[in-house]
Amino acid sequence: xxxxxxxxxxxxxxxxxxxxxxxxxxxxxxxxxxxxxxxxxxxxxxxxxxxxxxxxxxxxxxxxxxxxxxxxxxxxxxxxxxxxxxxxxxxxxxxxxxxxxxxxxxxxxxxxxxxxxxxxxxxxxxxxxxxxxxxxxxxxxxxxxxxxxxx
Numbered sequence: 001x002x003x004x005x006x007x008x009x010x011x012x013x014x015x016x017x018x019x020x021x022x023x024x025x026x027x028x029x030x031x032x033x034x035x036x037x038x039x040x041x042x043x044x045x046x047x048x049x050x051x052x053x054x055x056x057x058x059x060x061x062x063x064x065x066x067x068x069x070x071x072x073x074x075x076x077x078x079x080x081x082x083x084x085x086x087x088x089x090x091x092x093x094x095x096x097x098x099x100x101x102x103x104x105x106x107x108x109x110x111x112x113x114x115x116x117x118x119x120x121x122x123x124x125x126x127x128x129x130x131x132x133x134x135x136x137x138x139x140x141x142x143x144x145x146x147x148x149x150x151x
Contacts, residue, residue, distance in 0.1 A: 009126030011088025
């Protein structure tokens with residue numbers, strides 16, 4: 001298991017196209033992917049060996065509290081009673097993290113069979129918490145779980 005926090009918060013931007021038809025990834029996306037990779041490397045103690053089996057990923061996107069927020073709302077934000085309904089969208093945060101860890105945390109993001117993603121507020125600047133681990137092998141298949149729940 002590897003868990004780490006990346007300073008800042010960013011979602012995957014759409015690819016851009018030049019007038020000549022060349023497609024490229026926006027610099028802000030590349031920079032954040034580099035930051036995720038750097039933080040992953042710092043969190044790994046020893047040689048980096050990508051996982052080869054099923055993978056579970058947890059992502060917590062922490063948004064900064066708006067300066068205009070009144071004190072009563074700040075307390076609700078910190079207690080996760082109020083959650084961020086602002087950009088970046090959670091699916092874009094997932095995409096940028098999974099793409100950044102391709103070939104580093106796991107061989108390919110198709111190995112991710114379990115994903116947990118959340119958006120919260122925090123004091124200070126934004127941050128992205130990431131945990132990558134082998135998926136539990138003893139997890140019941142959906143058909144088994146449905147049978148167990150009816151008993």
